[in-house]
Amino acid sequence: MKDLASTMIRVLNRDGEAVGPWAEGLDDDVLLQGLRNMIRVRAYDERMMTLQRQGKTSFYMKCTGEEAIAVGFRAALSKGDMNFPTYRQQGLLLSTDYPVVDMICQILSNSRDPLKGRQLPIMYSSKEHGFFTISGNLGTQFIQAVGWAMASAIKGDTKIASGWIGDGSTAANDFHAALVNASVYRPPVVLNVVNNQWAISSFRGIAGGDHATFAERALGYDIPALRVDGNDYLAVYAASKWAVERARRGFGPTFIEWVTYRVAPHSTSDDPSQYRPKEESAAWPLGDPILRLKNHLIGRELWSEERQTQAETEYNDEIRAATKEAESYGVMGSGASPKDMFDDVYKEMPRHLREQRQKLGV
Amino acid sequence: MPQMSMIEAIRSAMDVKMGLDDDVVVYGEDVGYFGGVFRCTAGLQKKYGTNRVFDSPINECGIVGTAVGMAAYGLRPCVEIQFADYIYPAYDQIVSEAARIRYRSNKDFTCPITIRTPCGGGIFGGQTHSQSPESLFTHVSGIKTVIPSNPYDAKGLLISAIEDDDPVIFFEPKRLYNGPFDGHHDRPATNWSKHPLGDVPEGHYTVPIGKASVFSEGNDVTIVTYGTMVYVAEAAKKETGIDAEIIDLRTLSPLDVDTIVASVEKTGRCMVLHEATQTSGFGAELAAQVQERCFYHLEAPVVRVAGWDTPYPHAQEWDYFPGPARVGRELTAMMEA
Numbered sequence: 135m136k137d138l139a140s141t142m143i144r145v146l147n148r149d150g151e152a153v154g155p156w157a158e159g160l161d162d163d164v165l166l167q168g169l170r171n172m173i174r175v176r177a178y179d180e181r182m183m184t185l186q187r188q189g190k191t192s193f194y195m196k197c198t199g200e201e202a203i204a205v206g207f208r209a210a211l212s213k214g215d216m217n218f219p220t221y222r223q224q225g226l227l228l229s230t231d232y233p234v235v236d237m238i239c240q241i242l243s244n245s246r247d248p249l250k251g252r253q254l255p256i257m258y259s260s261k262e263h264g265f266f267t268i269s270g271n272l273g274t275q276f277i278q279a280v281g282w283a284m285a286s287a288i289k290g291d292t293k294i295a296s297g298w299i300g301d302g303s304t305a306a307n308d309f310h311a312a313l314v315n316a317s318v319y320r321p322p323v324v325l326n327v328v329n330n331q332w333a334i335s336s337f338r339g340i341a342g343g344d345h346a347t348f349a350e351r352a353l354g355y356d357i358p359a360l361r362v363d364g365n366d367y368l369a370v371y372a373a374s375k376w377a378v379e380r381a382r383r384g385f386g387p388t389f390i391e392w393v394t395y396r397v398a399p400h401s402t403s404d405d406p407s408q409y410r411p412k413e414e415s416a417a418w419p420l421g422d423p424i425l426r427l428k429n430h431l432i433g434r435e436l437w438s439e440e441r442q443t444q445a446e447t448e449y450n451d452e453i454r455a456a457t458k459e460a461e462s463y464g465v466m467g468s469g470a471s472p473k474d475m476f477d478d479v480y481k482e483m484p485r486h487l488r489e490q491r492q493k494l495g496v
Numbered sequence: 497m498p499q500m501s502m503i504e505a506i507r508s509a510m511d512v513k514m515g516l517d518d519d520v521v522v523y524g525e526d527v528g529y530f531g532g533v534f535r536c537t538a539g540l541q542k543k544y545g546t547n548r549v550f551d552s553p554i555n556e557c558g559i560v561g562t563a564v565g566m567a568a569y570g571l572r573p574c575v576e577i578q579f580a581d582y583i584y585p586a587y588d589q590i591v592s593e594a595a596r597i598r599y600r601s602n603k604d605f606t607c608p609i610t611i612r613t614p615c616g617g618g619i620f621g622g623q624t625h626s627q628s629p630e631s632l633f634t635h636v637s638g639i640k641t642v643i644p645s646n647p648y649d650a651k652g653l654l655i656s657a658i659e660d661d662d663p664v665i666f667f668e669p670k671r672l673y674n675g676p677f678d679g680h681h682d683r684p685a686t687n688w689s690k691h692p693l694g695d696v697p698e699g700h701y702t703v704p705i706g707k708a709s710v711f712s713e714g715n716d717v718t719i720v721t722y723g724t725m726v727y728v729a730e731a732a733k734k735e736t737g738i739d740a741e742i743i744d745l746r747t748l749s750p751l752d753v754d755t756i757v758a759s760v761e762k763t764g765r766c767m768v769l770h771e772a773t774q775t776s777g778f779g780a781e782l783a784a785q786v787q788e789r790c791f792y793h794l795e796a797p798v799v800r801v802a803g804w805d806t807p808y809p810h811a812q813e814w815d816y817f818p819g820p821a822r823v824g825r826e827l828t829a830m831m832e833a
Contacts, residue, residue, distance in 0.1 A: 216568070249602045259601040266568060267601035271592040277558055278593070281565025288521060288547050288571070295565070307585065311558035318553055478599045479637050481606075481661045484706070484750035 139349035139359035142393060145368035150429040156372040162436055164209050168367050169431060170445055171208075171229045172201040172424045177449040178228055179398075181457055182241055186402045190465040191241045193255045197222045199365065199397035200330055202423035205229050206370030207296065207326065210378045211264065214293045216282050218266045218275035221256050222328065223298055232263045234453065238460035245469025246460070252474070273299055273306030276325065280312045283321035283381070294322040294381040302333020304348055305341045313389075317355035320386035324377045325352070327389070328364065330396035331419075335409040352389035364392030365420040367427040395419045472496045499689045500696040502673045505647035506536045506612070509654035510574060512700050514544050517572065520658060523550045524559055524576030524612075533578055534614060534673060556586035563609045564593050573609050574658050580615035580667060581627045594663040595638030610657040610664045615643070616724050616771050617817055618671035618681065622810035628723070628772035628803070633665045634749040634781065640705055641748040643667040645726040646676070646693035649746055652703025660705060669723040677724055678731035679819035708752035710759065714741035717765035717830060720756055720782050722746065725769045725818070732823035738831055740767075748778055756782070757789050764795040765830055769823060774802035796833035801826050 145157045152160065179196040186194040197204070204225025211217075217226050227237060239246040241255040249259060259267035266282075269275055279297030286293045297312060304327055316323055327348045331338050338344065352359035358380075362373045370392070377388035397415045399406050406415065431437035463469050476483065476491040483491075500508060513520045522537055522544075528551035531538030541549040552559050556577055563573040577583045583590075590611065597607040617626035633641045642657055642664055644650040650668070657664035671677045675687035688694030711726050716738055719729045722745040733740040741759050745752065760766045766786045768779035783798040801818050809816050 218565070248604075249600065252602070253600050257600070259604045261568075261601075261604045267597060267605050269593060269596075269600075271588060274561065274589060274593050277561030277589075278565035278568065280558075281562030282569045283565070284562055285521075285566040285569035285571045288566075289569075307557050308561060308589075311555050311561055314553050314555060315558045315562055478603050480640075480750075481598070481603075485753065486750065 135358060136353055139353055139361055140347055142361055142363055143369050143373055144363040144366050145372060146366045146426055146430055150426065150433045152368055152430065156369055160368055160372060164371060165367065165427065165431060166436060168205055168209055168371065169424065169427050169437065171205045171225065172367070172427070173445050174449040174452070175201045175205060175225045175228050176424065177446065177453045178224065178234065181453045182238070183402070185241065185457065190461065191243070191255050192466065193402055194241065195221050195256050195401045196398035197224060199418065199422065200328060200394045201225055202367040202370045202427070203328055203364045203392045203394060206367050207374040209371055210374035211296070214264070216264050216266060216293070216295045217298065218279035218282070218295065219268060219298045220272070220275070220300055220328070221268055222300070224256070227258055227260065227263060227265050230263045232260055234456045235460050238457055239463055242460055242463070242465045243467040243470050244460065244464030246463040247470060250474040251467055251470030272303040273308035276312040277308045277315065279325070280315045280321060280323050283323035284315070284319050287319070287321045292382050294324065294378060296324040296326060298326045298328065300333060301327060301329040301331065301338045301343055301348060302336060302341050304343070304351070313352060313355045313357065316387040317357055322381035322384065323387045324381055325357070325387060325389045327391045328394060329391050330394045332396045332400070332410070334400045334404060347391060349389060349391035357387050357389045359389040359391070361391045361393060363420060364394035365423040365426060367423055368430070393420065497695040497697055499694045500647045500651070501675070501688045501694070502647045502650050502668070503534060503536050505651040505696045506654055506668065507538065507540070508696065508698070509651040509658070510537065510540060511543070513574070513655055513658045514540065514548065516700065519571045520574060521548045521566065521571055522574050523552050525552055525554055525578045527551060527576050532576060534670065536612070537576065556582055557589055560586040560589040560594065560611060564589060564597065564607055567607045567609050568597070568605050572658055575609065575611055577611060577613040579625050580613045580629050581624045583613055583629065587632070590633070590639065590663070590665070591636050595636050598662065599638060606661055607663050608661045610654070610666055612654070612666045612668060614670035615667040616669040616671055617808055617813060618677055618724060620810065620813060623807040626808040628770065630667055630748055630772060631776060631778040634778055638662070640664045640750065641667070642705060642746065643669065643723045643748060644746060645669065645672060645723055645744050646691070647688050647696050648693050649703050651696055652701050653705065653746065655700065656702045656705050659702070664705070667723065671724050676727045679728040679817065680731065681814055703746070706747050706750045706752055708743050708745045708747070708755040710741060710755065711744040712740070712742040714739040714763065716740065716763055717767060717827065718743060718756070718759040718763045719767045719769055720745065721769040722748065723771065725771055728818065728820050728823055729769055731820035732827055735820055736824045736827050738827050740827065751785070753785060753789065756786065760786055760790040761793045764793055766790070766794070767799045767801060767826065767830060769801045769818065771803050771818065773805045774800055775805050777802050796830055799826055799830050
């Protein structure tokens, strides 16, 4: 199966039909739910972007064009599994029943922020929803996912972990730490590289991605590797399901390179026109994942333009209402308490922190 | 009570904890089959199996990174970094991850890990087997830094560290592994079997994190120190005849300020003493604490005695190491001030 690291797994053909060996056994309900979840993620991104432009949050990061990967992967996981995500996997949380108002409160750093204003917007955390606290130091979570999976194996558990990293951060030490440990201990982990071609302004070649595929790196560690069209929801779900089942049955780690394209700027602090041609993102290399799945489902008469419009309206309304509620708890850090700054540094507050809190007078 | 070396006491702490708590796992470079280059984990793999005691690749980032992940799952990893000098590849995982998990997730996730690592010189190890990097960790909020000076404290503190719900860096002064060392490198080594602090109970007990001990009482000057330097201070006290009170901090962070303050208020003089390089060393924090809290009790400026601000040299080890002669000279000068 080594060629799967060099070629591209794809299910949808140019006419939107599901073809080839990975098209087998895909559940229609999963595909329909996947489309709805992707529409929801995009509605969320657009609304949060607006919040940032309105000065209600300091920062936001969209995942436009990459929605299929997190949404499709999440559909293959079970309750109790743990993701170690990067900042562009909001689709993992938005595909669960995690309250979207809580997500927005985190973005707004307000009085209902589940993280009490301590984290940069978008650095969510929810153990219950299988979403490990996001780090801004890229790459660190990749090896942690391997550790979590090792723990699951040590305890004889069937829960699995999935690590997430971007193409740029595959250059980081933690990436190699993850691969060597995954190779040695064979824990139940899926190691996902989201290759969206751009690490802020550096194209994938600066991470060494031009002379070999990212998936090929795993072969040197004897970790099975897949390279998948990440904008093809059917391929994403099929490959995820395969890798997740493989881990759960005790066959060890799988490495997946998701080939996609970062349509949006890196973040609200970024201006891609400084480093890449404008036409590039407008051309949607690999196509819009929502459009591709939509066309497939319409072709099979499982979906329609009308239902698409309905779903878009439904999620726009949902996110708009959730945003309104979240804003009532404060915006741009207005509801965060300075007292919360000193809590949870340790389980019990040591003397020097008590003294410093008293000095601040809170 | 059985006599144990510091190595045996540390091993006994892990053995006791592994016996009581299935969530405790132990791993690191050469830790499993071989039992560690200093033998601290000898026999544990045979007793608890390869699932709970195992060898790790030579990748410190991976050792701590996997431990952070295991802790998120619910285990209590106690990992070894073979020498403190090798801990730097794990620094990001310690500082940006382990130390911050509880805070940044609003205690949704926690990180109860213990990182054991041999530190300090006196073994002709040169610059890659002799460093004392404790201040790189005491500077970081969210982790605790512990450094025992004898077998009894080592076992009790290591059990406390493993039971602690926050990450602990556990420094083991390697020159003390087999016996107390007072800096007289040219005299025969003593070992713990003849020392009262080598009396170590077999079973479970704890020494609390965050509590210093008065190692030796005195009235004329306070020496605030830890690790190997406790015995160097004791030798200097004996050789100069100066009635020094020696405080063994045992935990650097969180710091037991009360014990220091009580002593300095009594003696009116304070020396801070450590093996690590002086500039921005932990002694700077200690000197500042004493100045802030005891200024009106001080009869002389606080004196710092520390390693020179050079890399730890090989052949010049005994010119570098702050031994009893140097500590004695500084003590004598302080008393004349």
